[in-house]
Amino acid sequence: MKIYVSYDENKECSKKSMKILEKTCSKLDITLTEDINKADIVFSIGGDGTLLETSRISYQHPLIGINCGTLGYLTDVKPEEIEEALKNLKDGNYYIEERMMLEGEIIRENKEKISIPPSLNDIFISKNTFGVIRFDTIIDDKLINSYTADGIIVCTPTGSTAYNLSCGGPIVDPTADIITVTPIAAHTLMNRSIIISNKSVIQIKITQLRGNTKSYVLHDGKEIEISVGDTVKVYKSSKKTKLVKFTKQSFIDTIRKNIK
Numbered sequence: 001m002k003i004y005v006s007y008d009e010n011k012e013c014s015k016k017s018m019k020i021l022e023k024t025c026s027k028l029d030i031t032l033t034e035d036i037n038k039a040d041i042v043f044s045i046g047g048d049g050t051l052l053e054t055s056r057i058s059y060q061h062p063l064i065g066i067n068c069g070t071l072g073y074l075t076d077v078k079p080e081e082i083e084e085a086l087k088n089l090k091d092g093n094y095y096i097e098e099r100m101m102l103e104g105e106i107i108r109e110n111k112e113k114i115s116i117p118p119s120l121n122d123i124f125i126s127k128n129t130f131g132v133i134r135f136d137t138i139i140d141d142k143l144i145n146s147y148t149a150d151g152i153i154v155c156t157p158t159g160s161t162a163y164n165l166s167c168g169g170p171i172v173d174p175t176a177d178i179i180t181v182t183p184i185a186a187h188t189l190m191n192r193s194i195i196i197s198n199k200s201v202i203q204i205k206i207t208q209l210r211g212n213t214k215s216y217v218l219h220d221g222k223e224i225e226i227s228v229g230d231t232v233k234v235y236k237s238s239k240k241t242k243l244v245k246f247t248k249q250s251f252i253d254t255i256r257k258n259i260k
Contacts, residue, residue, distance in 0.1 A: 001090060002031045004039035004061075006054040008046030013068035017045045017079040021066075024083045028090060036061065041089060041244065048074045048162075052220045055101075055120040055241045062096055064089075064244035073161050074120075076245065088246055096242045099158045100177055100198065103237040106217060109229030118237040119220040121159030125204055125232060126151040126184065131213030137181065138203040139196060146207070149186040151215075154179060154202050154234045158241075161255075169193045173251045179236065198236045205231045 005021065008014040021043065025032055033039050042061045044054035047069020055063060065075030066082060077085045088094055102123050104116040116123055127133050127150055137144045137152060155164045160172035160180055169182035170193055179200060182193040196202075206228050209215055216223040217232050226232065 001040050002033045002038055003041050003043055004033055004036045004058075005043045005045065006050065006057075007044070007066075008050045008068065011046060011068050013079060014045045014050075014066075017066050017068055017082065020079060020082050021045070021086075024086050027083075028086055030086060030090065044075065046075070049221065051075055052120055056117060056220070058241070059118065059239045060242065062242045062244045074158070074243070076249075085246065089244070094244050094246050097175060097245050099174060099241040099243060100156045101237040101239050101241060102154060102156055102179070102234055103239070104232065104234040106224060106226060107231045107233060109227070114224060116217065116219050116224075116232075116234070118239040119159075120156065120241045121162045121220050122153055122155035122164065123217065123219045123232075123234050124151055124153040124155070124163065124184070125206075125226070126216055126218055127209075128212075128214045128216075131209065131211035132187065133206060133213060133215050134208035134210070136203075136205045136207060138205065139181070139194070140200050144181075144194065145188070145190050147183055147186050147188060147190075149183050149188075149191075151184040152204060153182040153184060154204075155182070156180075164193075170195065171255060175251070179234075200235070202234045203231055204234075205229075 007018050042058040042063045044051040045066040051065040051074045066077050067075035101118040103118045106114040134148045136146050157172040157176040158174045177198045
């Protein structure tokens with residue numbers, strides 16, 4: 001078995017966990033590779049942010065997270081459980097949980113197109129400190145609403161417990177196959193989330209930036225600036241993240257453990 005590892009080099013816990021992993025792999029005759037294409041399993045050592053970063057390059061590879069962060073919605077394994085996890089992997093004592101991803105494109109006013117790569121959590125529009133954004137939200141070629149707001153979130157079920165949750169959006173079973181659209185601080189009575197089919201296509205057209213406002217598309221935290229006249233198109237990706245699981249912990253158990 002060959003393992004590729006991505007880890008947060010800025011966290012002491014991650015660096016220590018990496019050393020434990022290297023030592024344990026040597027003990028169990030497991031090979032570490034620097035070529036992800038040759039890996040059987042991909043490890044992410046850090047917090048959920050590190051796993052999101054790793055998910056961008058690990059399509060179709062089973063992915064396992066070592067939790068050196070805080071909540072650890074996505075990173076199930078603790079540093080002290082690394083040896084047990086590797087033994088279970090080697091013995092085939094695990095299962096794969098597939099998670100839906102989103103992707104899309106930015107269509108500039110001049111018709112230039114910029115691809116938005118597959119994202120495990122969310123693709124959302126936000127602003128800088130000043131002013132608000134005015135935008136039209138169109139789902140399957142039908143205008144849902146024109147918002148004046150701080151932005152809008154389009155998220156996967158996995159991303160429902162991320163920024164979506166902070167903005168009052170619903171918690172969704174991560175294995176579901178739906179898309180959630182949640183306005184951010186909308187200046188309207190129509191400020192509720194909308195849950196739609198995974199076959200739907202969402203378009204968000206920027207119609208006005210008030211004052212010195214700047215607007216951005218963020219895909220799992222990576223930003224691209226957008227302007228008036230630009231349209232952000234979001235839809236289900238053909239790519240999936242394959243998370244390695246060792247126990248059949250239910251969605252409800254995870255919610256009860258992590259949400260205080």
